[in-house]
Amino acid sequence: MASSEATIVALHYLYPTTVFAYFAVTSLAAVFTLQDLGTSKGTRVQLPGRWTTIGLLAAFVSAHIAQLITTVVRSVAGAGRPPRDDLVVGQLSCVLVFGLQLSRIYDSQQPLWYPYVGSWAMALPFEVVDGVSTWLSSSRTASIEFLLVNTILVSLRCVLLAVLLGLFCFRCIRRTSLILDEEEQPLLSNTKPPRNNESVSQRQNGHSIYGSTSTSGDDSDDRPEMPRDRRRREAHEAMERRLEAGGNWLSYAKDFMIFFPYVWPVGMPELQARAAAVVGCLLASNMFNLLIPRQTGLIMDSLSGISGANPWLAVATYIVLRLASSESGIELLRQWLWIPVQNYSNEAITRAAYSHIMYLSADFHDSKSTSDLVMAIHGGTSISKIVENVLLHAAPMLIDLGVAVVYLSVTFGSYGGFTTVATGTVFFFLASRLIAHTGRDSRRRLNAHFNEYAVRNRGFLGWSTASAFNQLGYEDNRHANAVTTRWSRETQYALRWNCSVALQSAVLTFGLAASAFFAVRRIRLGQATPGQFAMLLMYWAQLCAPLNFFARLGKSISDDFIDAEQLLDIMQRQPLVKNKKGARPLKFVAGEIEFADICFSYDGRKEVINHISLCVPPGTTVAFVGSTGAGKSTLLRLLNRFYDVTTGSIRFDGQDIRDVDLYSLRDRVGVVPQNPILFDDTIMNNVRYGKITASDEEVYDACRAASIHDKIKEFADGYDTRVGEYGVHRLSTIMSADMIVVVEKGKIIEKGSHEQLILEKGRYADLWSKQAFLKPHKYTEDGDKKLDSSDIVNDISVDETKAQLSKVKPQSGDDGTGQLEN
Ligand SMILES: Nc1ncnc2c1ncn2[C@@H]1O[C@H](COP(=O)(O)OP(=O)(O)OP(=O)(O)O)[C@@H](O)[C@H]1O
Structure with a gap:
């Protein structure tokens, strides 16, 4: 029976x-x-x-x-x-x-x-x-x-x-x-295909498919997508694509293994030992989480005389346990052990990402904005956050919860265990659902916040236009609407957040009430002591943190993966232009450059360079002239192997530049681009940029060879003169070039010296007649001369200018936007 x-x-x-x-x-x-x-x-x-x-x-x-x-x-x-x-x-x-x-x-x-x-x-x-x-x-x-x-x-x-x-x-x-x-139906259905820009998540019943991280939903505004939103959407879509391709989270997470050497200090035994010691600290913390509430119960029982233990000793033990588990004890030790490991990881990821990006070729850099790259590197640090969340938080908390269930079941019977499991489960489901909802409200709130600032900024920047069109009232209204929307969303978010906190706290309180009820019943039956009741209250309070953490864990990991997506995508890229296997260093003979029937297209559709052939003998100066977008910069980028030509070849002293070592080629090619951001420095440092290790004497020699040494010496600060941003292209250099090459639509249409081309009265003369090179410079509000990135310094005298202009007859039908490269 x-x-x-x-x-x-x-x-x-x-x-x-x-x-x-x-x-x-x-x-x-x-x-x-x-x-x-x-x-x-x-x-x-x-x-x-x-x-x-x-x-x-x-x-x-x-x-x-x-x-x-x-x-x-x-x-x-x-x-x-x-x-x-x-x-x-x-x-x-x-x-x-x-x-x-x-x-x-x-x-x-x-x-x-x-x-x-x-x-x-x-x-x-x-x-x-x-x-x-x-x-x-x-x-x-x-x-x-x-x-x-x-x-x-x-x-x-x-x-x-x-x-x-x-x-x-x-x-x-x-x-x-x-x-x-x-099977008997036609293969093509009438169902409309999804829109191209519709993310996978949006196609799934209007729900986000990967938890609560949807960027879709009703948080969109009428305003254009901001870079922050675009980055997030792109990362989210990339995540969905890779998830679908991988078929499960394990395959998805496997791609992130390329970050392993940066997260785990491979080959650094001291850091590895620290990481191992951190695990020990976590286990010790788990132990304290159980021992401290238990000791509280023992104090109560000793004070009430139930246990007969010495209360002084019980209190002293409690204090020791408390101290050992506090920020002055095990926590301090854990931080001391962990911070170098964590910083190693952040440092290693940031350095590796920057290096990788810098060694990618121009196709990549041309396709990304600086802010995208900066944000991608920033997002990369989320990798260490994932590891930290899972190993240092989730695992110990899981142990804490398991111990809690077992311990409470042993002390207060199955009711104790059941109420803990039930409260934990209900809390978990409730909190994760509420987090999803508040997450959506939070995005709406942030969007409204950024929109308000954007509208205000646009208003200030466009004040003269708004005034001139008599639209100050319209702008005022627009701003008022943006502010109202922002604050109504702030209110919505604050209310929902507070309600969700209240609901979660209510669940915990009800759970506590049930536990307390069962505990009292057991104490009255003589199956537990009042001290154990005190232990229960304290233990219960300790469980809130792990429950809250787990409710947020899914979303937080998924957000961290999204943050790291862009960096993962970048780290998986390889440069398109790279050294051939066994490429030898460039053999410099005299410096002859030959463009041999080259063609090139950036996108594989539009030919930007169209069968150009040109030989530049050693020691000669060639200036490329032509309209904006003619292909001048592209020619120089091809010479530097930023891209490889589609057909034909570029030869340096007879060697195809694709066959020689890329870095030995760039050692020999000096370029001062139209927007020389890194060149706002002294002349000495500018010249030295071609060879960072060059001595002052070597720099002087190089300038003597270029016949500019004496000119530089005439400046008040000599080689220490700062050239400033954008001040290096001179009209006189172009006019005195041995050969001027006029490029239009990727083709050479004229070439010769300045005098020859002026006399030919072709496109070059046409550009002169429109005074394309002589346009007055813009001035800043302070009266300083302001140069566009594409500006050329007009350094020829007024008389010389007049003389040149008198040689060319004005022609019609020109856009007057000619520019020069040399
Ligand atoms: N990274 C790129 N990706 C795609 N197309 C590009 C890229 N860079 C330039 N182009 C296109 O290639 C063509 C040639 O550009 P390029 O910069 O060589 O002209 P340019 O003659 O130097 O003009 P500018 O005097 O304005 O600098 C243009 O149509 C330009 O839009």
Whole structure:
């Protein structure tokens, strides 16, 4: 008899535990393998109508609640004592497990079937066995009314489960016949394809598919997408693409392994030892988390005389434990150990990312804005945050929670364990849902905030235009709307945030209330001491932090992955222009350059350089002249191998520049670009930039060779004169060049000396006649001369200018935007 009783007790615990374990494992597997993400990999069997399922499951949960009430009423009213633990905890657990299923089905438009259907199939035999065993064990002791109600409720639950399973089977059969029908349908459906810019997440039932990190949803504004939003959207889409390609989170995370050498201090035993010691500290913290509340209980028991222990000793032990676990104890040690490891990781990632980016070729740099690159490097530090979150926070907290459940179950019986698990589960689901909602409100709030600033800035910047068009009122209104929207969203966010905090705290308080109730009951039965009650209160307060952390963990990891996405994409790129295998250093002979019938296109569609052939003999000066966009800069970029020509070849002293070592080539080619950001420095440092290790004497020699040494010496500060930004292209240099090459639409249309081209009265003369090179400079508000990036310093005298202009006859139909490169 005792053994059958024990079997029934075990059954009451086994039923919800088995179903919950199955449901949790299969749900996690579905999330992990992305099966819960909808239909992108083909249609799948759906649960019977969502609302039908919700209705049937709600009735099933209600039947459990009804049975719980019946059990409590029967025990208290009949026997005058509380019901057995297994009966109450068993029923409560069933309410929790199936209540969770209910809330998840309610939340999801297309729930994945097998975690649910599988658990219903498992529940059915448990229900039958439970019903029969209760009948057999209580038939002699219980009243006929109780047996009747119990039988009705158990039968109802069995019927509900059978209906749910039956409906699902019916669905399966119908789907099979639909598939057979579909095989006879035309291949092309009438369904509209998704819009190009529609992200995968938006295609999945209007929901974000990867948790709460959606950038879609109703947080969009009418305003144009800001760089911050664009970066986030692109990273989010890249994440979705890679997730879909990988098929599960493990494959997805595997790509991030390229960061491993930066996160884990490979080859640095001291740092590795520190990381290992940190794990020890975490385990010690886990121990303190248990020992401190326990010691509080022991103090209480010693003070009340229950335990007979020395209260002074108990308090002293408490103080020691407290100190050891505090910021002056184990925390300090942990930080001391961990900070160098953490900083190593941030430093290594930042340095590796910068280096990698700097060695990528021009195609990459031309396609990215500086802010994109800066933000990508910044986002890379999230990698170490993920590792820290998982290893240093999640793992110890999981241990804390596990210990809590076991310890409370041992001290206060199954009720104690159950209330902890139940509160934790409800809190987790509630908090993660609330976080998703507040996350959306937070994005809306931030967007409104940035919009307000943008409108205000535009208003100030465009004040003269708004005044001239008499639109100050319109701008004022626009600003007022932006401010109102921003503050209404701030209010919305603040309210939702506070409500969500209140709700979470209420769940914890109810959990505490239930635990306290069960604890008091046990103390009154003499099964626990008042000291253990004090321990419970303290322990419970300690559990809030891990619960809060876990509720945010999913979103925080997913956000960190998104932040690191851009850097991952960059780190996976390889330069398009790189050294050939076995490339030899350039052999410098005299410095002859030959463009041999070269063609080039940036995008593979539009020819930017179109069959150009040109030979530049050693020691000659060639100036490239032509309209904006003619291809002058591109020619020089090709010479420097920023890109490789599509056809033809560029030869340096007879060697194809693609065959020689890239860096030996660049050692020989000096370029001063139109926007020489790095050249706002002294003449000495500018000349030395070509060879950083050059001595002053070598710099003088180079300038003597270029016949500018004497001129530089004439300046007040000589070689220490600062050239300033954008001050290095001179008109006189172009006029005195040995050869001027006029480029138009990627072709050479004229070449010769200045005098020859002026006399030819072609395009070059045309540019002169339009005074394209002689346009007055713009002046800043302070009266300083301001140069555009493409400006050329007009350093020829007024008389010389007049003389040159008199040689050319004005012609019509020119855009007058000619520029020079030399
Ligand atoms: N990175 C790039 N990607 C795609 N197209 C480019 C890129 N750089 C230049 N182009 C295009 O190639 C053409 C030639 O540009 P290039 O800069 O060589 O002209 P340019 O003669 O030097 O003009 P400017 O005098 O204004 O500097 C233009 O149509 C330009 O828009």
